[in-house]
Amino acid sequence: MAVSPPVTHPTQYWHLLDDDRLQCDVCPRECKLHEGQRGLCYVRGREGDEVVLYSYGRSSGFCIDPIEKKPLNHFLPGSSVLSFGTAGCNLACKFCQNWDMSKSREMDTLADTAMPARLAETAVELGCQSIAFTYNDPVIFLEYAVDVAKACRERGVKSVAVSAGYIQDAPRREFFQYMDAANIDLKAFTESFYKKICGGELKNVLETLRYIVHETEVWLELTTLIIPGENDSDSELDAMTAWVVENLGPDVPMHFSAFHPDWKMQDIPATPPETLTNARQIAMKNGVHYAYTGNVHDRVGGSTFCPSCRELIIERDWYQLGTWGLDEQGSCHTCGESIAGVFEATPGDWGSRRVPVKLLR
Numbered sequence: 001m002a003v004s005p006p007v008t009h010p011t012q013y014w015h016l017l018d019d020d021r022l023q024c025d026v027c028p029r030e031c032k033l034h035e036g037q038r039g040l041c042y043v044r045g046r047e048g049d050e051v052v053l054y055s056y057g058r059s060s061g062f063c064i065d066p067i068e069k070k071p072l073n074h075f076l077p078g079s080s081v082l083s084f085g086t087a088g089c090n091l092a093c094k095f096c097q098n099w100d101m102s103k104s105r106e107m108d109t110l111a112d113t114a115m116p117a118r119l120a121e122t123a124v125e126l127g128c129q130s131i132a133f134t135y136n137d138p139v140i141f142l143e144y145a146v147d148v149a150k151a152c153r154e155r156g157v158k159s160v161a162v163s164a165g166y167i168q169d170a171p172r173r174e175f176f177q178y179m180d181a182a183n184i185d186l187k188a189f190t191e192s193f194y195k196k197i198c199g200g201e202l203k204n205v206l207e208t209l210r211y212i213v214h215e216t217e218v219w220l221e222l223t224t225l226i227i228p229g230e231n232d233s234d235s236e237l238d239a240m241t242a243w244v245v246e247n248l249g250p251d252v253p254m255h256f257s258a259f260h261p262d263w264k265m266q267d268i269p270a271t272p273p274e275t276l277t278n279a280r281q282i283a284m285k286n287g288v289h290y291a292y293t294g295n296v297h298d299r300v301g302g303s304t305f306c307p308s309c310r311e312l313i314i315e316r317d318w319y320q321l322g323t324w325g326l327d328e329q330g331s332c333h334t335c336g337e338s339i340a341g342v343f344e345a346t347p348g349d350w351g352s353r354r355v356p357v358k359l360l361r
Contacts, residue, residue, distance in 0.1 A: 007054075007056070007057070007058075008047055008052035008053065008054060008056075009052060009053040009054075009056035009057075009143055009144070010050060010052060010053075010143075011026075011044065011050070011051050011052060011053050011142075011143055013025040013026045013051075013142075013168070013170060013171045014050070014051035016049075017032060021033055021034055022046050022049075022050070022051055024039050024044055024051050025168055025170070025171070026044065026090075026139060026140065026142060026167065026168060026171050027041075027090045027139060027140070027166050027167050027168060027171075028166060028167075028168060028200070028201060028204045029041075029090055029200075031044075033045065033046035033051065034046065035047075035048070038054075039090070040090060040092070040199075041088045041089060041090040041140040042054075042087065042088040043055040043086060043087060043088040043140055043141060044140060053141060053142075053143055053144065055086040055087060055088070055141050055144065056141065056143060056144045057113055057114060057115050057116075057144065058086060058113055058114075059084045059085065059086055059113075059114055060084070060085050060086060060087055060135065060136075061084065061085075061135075061356070062082060062083065062084045062114070062122075062356070062357040062358070062359060063082075063083050063084070063354060063355065063356050063357060064080050064081070064082055064083070064126060064128060064350075064353070064354070064355040064357060065080070065081050065083045065132070065354055066078070066079075066080065066081070066319040066350050066351065066352055066353070066354075067079050067080070067081045067129075067130065067160075067348075067350075068316065068319045069081075069083075069319055069354070070083075070132055070134065070160060070162055070183050071183060071221065071223060071255050071257075071292070071294055072160065072181055072183055072219075072221055073221065073253055073255075073290070073292060073302075073304060073314070073316070073341075074219065074221065074253055074290065074304070074339075074340060074341025074342065074343070075130075075158075075160070075180075075181045075219050075221070075341060075342045076129050076130065076158070076342060076343070076344060076348065077314055077321060077341075077343065077347045077348065078321045078347035078348030078349055078350055078351075079128075079129040079130065079348035079350060080126070080127065080128045080129065080348065080350040080353075081128055081129070081130045081131065081132045081160060082119070082122065082123045082126060082128040082130070082131045082132070082357070083131075083132040083134050083135070084114070084119075084131075084132075084133070084134070084135070085133065085134055085135025085136040085138075086136060086140075086141050086144070087136060088136060088140055089136050089137050089140065090137060090139065090140050090164075090166055090200075091137070091164055091166055091198045091199055091200045092198060092199035092200075093187070093197060093198045093199075094197050094198075094265045095197065095225065095227060095259060095262060095265045095268075096262065097225075097260070097262055113359075114359050116144075116147040116148040116150070116151040117151045118359065119131065119148050119151065119152070119359075120148070120151035120152045120154065120155045120157055121155070122357070122359055123152060123155070123157045124155050124156075124157060126357065128157065129157065129158060129348070130152075130157060130158035130159065130160050130180070130181070131148065131149075131152050131157055131158070131159055131160065132159075132160040132161075132162060133145045133148075133159070133160070133161050133162065133163075134160075134162035135162075137162075137163050137164055137166070138161050138162070138163055138175075139163055139164075139165075139166065139167040139171070139175060142167075142171055142174070142175050145159075145161070145175065145178075146174060146175060146178050149178035149179060150178060153178065158180040158181065159178060159179050159180050159181075160179070160180065160181045160182065160183070161175070161176075161179045161181075161182040161183075162182070162183050163182060163183075163184055163185070164184065164185045164187065164198075164200075164205065165182075165184040165185070165186075165204075165205045165208035165209060165212075166200050166201075166204055166205060166208075167204075167208060168204075169207075169211075172208060172211060173211075176211070176212060176216050176218050177216070179216075179218050180218065180219065180342075181218060181219040181220070181221075181342070182212060182218050182219070182220050182221075183220075183221045183222070183223055183255075184205070184208065184209060184212070184220065184221075184222055184223070185222075185223050185224070185225070186205065186209070186222045186223070186224050186240065186244075187205075187224065187225065187231070188202070188224070188230070188231035188236065188240075189202070189231070189236050189237075189239050189240035189243070190202065190231070190236060191203070193230060193231055197230065206243075206247075209222075209247070209248060210247060210248070213247075213248045213249065213252065219341065219342050220248070220252055221252065221253040221254075221255065222244065222252060222253070222254045222255065223254075223255040223256075223257055223294070224240070224254070224255070224256055224257070224279075225257050225258075225259050226256050226257065226258065226259060226271045226275055226276060226279055227259045227265070227268060227271065228259070228268055228269055228270075228271055228272075228275065229268065230268070232271070232275055232279070234278070234282060237278075237279050237282045237283070238282055238286065241254065241282055241283040241286040241288055241291075242286045244283075244286075244288060245286055245287040245288060250287045250288055250289045250307070251289050251290070251340035252288075252290075253288075253289075253290040253291070253292065253340075254283050254288050254290070254291050254292070255292045255293075255294045256276045256279040256280055256283070256291070256292065256293055256294065257271075257276070257293075257294035257295045258270060258271040258273070258276060258293075258294065258295035258296050259271045260295070271295075273293070273296045273298065276293040276294070276296060276298070276301065277293060277298070277301060279291075279293075280292065280293055280301055289307035289340070290304060290307070290340070297317075297318065299315070299316070299317050302316040302317070302318070303315045303316050304316075304339070306325075306332040306334065306335060306337050306339065307337065308332065308335050308337035309332060309334050309335040309337065311325060311332060311333075311334040311335070312325055313325040313326060313332060313339060314326070314347075318352055319351070319352040320351050320352045321347055321351075324346070324347050326339060326343055328345040330343040
């Protein structure tokens, strides 16, 4: 049976070059396209005299997750989030943990159809306080993500971007204008890692982080997947965490997550838990107020402590919340220190459930 061609959606971030190619200006890759050619992300390509998006309104699947799974520990703790992604990616990380979607070159993976208004309605119907663009990087389906975020804002639903932050200045400004929270993958702290392992550049990601913190109201948290022998040295972790405190401030939470062998890096062993604990300790030594371990069972490393009196503020066992030590103003119940984040008077009770969702058209 013949497969129908993907529906295209117009885009604005591109321009015509002197040699008649079209340059996509969404990310620093600046893919230069002949007629019928697609960018590295695979979901943006040239059709006639414009660059179009092929994945608008199409998803690889939907799931209700705990917000802590994004991971966001300081944004509406205990709440549920409607998560979805599309296909493709604008980086080429050899360790990709979602490679079946982000590296997909088959538009047939996008089996579920969901237009922006329907997605916003679904989030409300399911009791989700937010919707997350995740599994693959939303900057490559910017037009779709922005339209969904606009529809969600009209219905009182927050929007969350899980991204590598690899995006140019103009689209960056439009994209984050409509986001309420973001978890950005700070994959390492050397240009050599980004070039060799990811096919990208660190400097652009750092620009994105500065922009989010200093020019938007978006709540930001960072995640670094710690890969043995690649980005786990004390010197690199020291430089990274010191940069975060100096340039972004001590209140930006940092998550240090365990790598497991996947995609094109199956010859590297999984990250030992003690490596994550070491990274967390280095971060706190450098002044990071909220440092976490991830992808491992570590109640202490996953919980939030007051940066002033060190009392337990939010207890986490995997994604399940326990002790709640915030008052109604979001301050430590013991010493009154204001805890950075977006909190409600009481936490949500979604727990650790993960529920696949099939949208009805």
